[in-house]
Amino acid sequence: MSAPAAAAHRELGLTDTEYDGIRERLGREPNALELAVFSLMWSEHCAYKHSKKLLRELPTDGPHLLMGPGENAGVVDVGDGLAVAFKVESHNHPSAVEPFQGAATGVGGILRDVFAVGARPIAVLDSLRFGELESPRSRFLFDWAVKGIGHYGNSIGVPTVGGEVMFEAPYERNCLVNAMCVGIAPRERLIRSAAAGLGNLVVLLGARTGRDGIGGASVLASAELSAGDASKRPSVQIGDPFEESKLVECCLELLERDMLASLQDLGAAGLSSSSSEMASKGDVGIDLDVSRVPLREADMEPFEIMISESQERMLCVVEPERLDPVLDVCERWDVRATPIGAVTDTRRLRVFDGDEPVGDMPVEALVDDCPLYDLQPERPRRPIYPDPPRRLAEGAGAAETLLALLSSPNVASKRFAFEQYDSIVGSRTVRRPQVADAAVLLLEHGGGGAIAVSIDGNGRRVACDPYTGAAEAVLECARNLTCVGAEPLGLTNCLNFGNPEKPHVAWQLTRAVAGLRDACLALGVPVVGGNVSLYNEGVEGAIYPTPIVGMVGRLPDPGAAPSIAFAEEGHAIALVGPFAPSLEGSELEKLRGRLADSLPEVDLAAQAAALARLREAVRSGALATAHDVSEGGMACALAECCVAGGLGARIELGRASAADAERLFGEGPGGVVIAGPPEAVEQVAGARVIGAVGGAALELAGALSVPVAELRDAYEGAIPAAFAAGA
């Protein structure tokens, strides 16, 4: 089992050039521990080596920004002395291997990012992508990912307030599990991760360290260290929400009592990345003694301790005279706390096993010196993805088409998922899942201001046109916030793409980032942080390029936030634009077995201006209903309003439009259905009254009339039916 040392770096994913770079920076050959640490710190996951240059294009400053990219989570000022921290992150590959633990630890990880900046987590949202639901594998992944998210979020007492799920064949082998967490803190309690204060102690908090999550490095274990047992350890981490719930309360109490100099979570690459990043940000060095790290398995090698991704751990810096009170707080919460090192002035990460030095690396080399690569984008000449199979008969009538769309899993109710999540713990949730377009959360118990949160993306539309599709994701998220009266303060994103070394994926990535940038600039919303997940490919090729966008906005009066439900007979219904529906990239086109290779251009400035006008109308409190037109077009949006309110509607579109599939089912940014007292609706700028609430059916004059009960059966029944059919 003794492979030559030169091959070890390749098996760990480092190129020969990168290996030479490491040797040069060390002035010698790295030992096995150093090689393991470098291979992780210089991995795509930690170093963003294929995306960092691109991400610099995104606007990251705004009037409300308190902490931007580079910290554990982005933070915006929401007024009244309060700050909101948020971030979205992927846990795609672990979830594809083991959906329950993969999704659960995805939630656990993003929660830690948020309380690492001193914020109490108050909401989780998730964005999920699977293959089509006819596939037993996709049903299995969906079912267990949902259970995993619920297991972690429910147990830790943080509500899961929103999210989205879509099903497309290119995700069959590579599902996506993106989790976003939102937290709240008094401004003065925010803490950064930069280590500071020579001689200060580095204290490890939380769970014992085991061999879970060692992943790629297990290759090193068998090749270099010839450990007798080459049995494959599970490389998916195991989550323990109880441990984390104690850790949250403990860390927040330590911060409330001002006992910590800095705080950082342990995520990918474990101690290696957390310690070196803390040192890098503070321009200091850190000495660690791995023999002091509490272990789950006694015989762990120092390198394993350094790269273990065991969950529910945090690293903090404490002044020596405060150590005893810190340990007292930890004991009260039954949280393990162990001083394992100290801050030095060496600007090196030095690792000891007792007295014996086992690794010595310049912090700068680990954190900043990973070579960055330029992408080689090339627009593909042929379509990358096959057309989806046709699901809707040619010549299907309007009613049949509407019911087919409502029961398409991408459009259908996701009640199956969200009822498995506690969406109300914390007593902040004013608008629960499927009640409004964005979740609305109280900032303080019993009233006052509120925030709205939403997470959005549509990979199929990005596959049609990466620039416009990505810009549309930003607009849709902002529109969802607008529908409850919120103004976006900041944006977080997760870029889920295929292998960036392939020119067409590089092209998708480049164009999508440009779309994100332009939409953010048009809306004046900064990107406060995020995550990149590359190499999402199955045997059939890359996933649909899937930028996921999460936003937080502020609204003055949560009681005025409309819901998606039609509320009262006689309310006027209007469509607000600019909205130029098109079948390109639409759900109907998917059902018809076609995937477009472009989307209509979007006027970003006009979209931004329209959102600002609509926000004012919503904030007036006069509207009962506001619902964004998205998948399935206007007819589906109207049907959803009917189902939610248990009321019908009579709509007049004019003779020319009535039978026009593009008008009824076409998609595109900008469309919002609103309803309320006629005099209020007529006053909304850009609103065109198209009908009134009433009756027990959705009637689109000249096109269709479907009883609300039938709409509900299609909309609510589709996903349970898919599981029943497969059972």
Add this chain to the structure above:
Amino acid sequence: MRFGVVRFPGSCDEVDALFACRRFGEAELLWHKDRDLRGVDAVVIPGGFSYGDYLRCGAIARFSPVMEAVTELAGDGGPVLGICNGFQVLCEAGLLPGALLPNVSLRFVCRQVEVVVENPDTPFTRACARGDRLSVPVKHTTGRYHGPGLAAEQVVLRYAPGHNPNGSQDDIAGVRNPAGNVMGLMPHPEHAVDPLTGSVDGGRLFESLAMVPV
């Protein structure tokens, strides 16, 4: 009325319960390691996953120091209300009859349901009338009540027809002990005290408790 709300490690709804109690009286948190109830008049055992609930829901919490004091208070006739995990803890502790089993669906379910007041003659429901329907949320995986031989008057709340979320025996949502001073329920009244967050109907239970002479 001074309410005490127990906080176990892994409790989730203790702050929600604290705020709900404070709408009707004074309230403070009680720490699981303390045997001292600090002179409170009534105790609320809140929802959550006490000690992680990795064994059986409530099975560890019943051994906590604070539960010794709660058992003593209950023995002296003091009102004790267990919500969700608190209901499970009280069943495990033998302060309430029966047990909570996994939902028929074997899934966690979070949903607004309606419950009917079956017995208004308890310290927890005296602000209600028999037959009142209350809109309150449930959220649990292990909420299917099983209580063979339960006396009719011990059923305090029943899920309204069509609202049983877990397959509970006879649609039972909440029960009391024979003496009438200990009650457990799976729905979360503490999450139904504010019109902004859904309903105020759950407040009736805390209001009832606040009417208990101290």
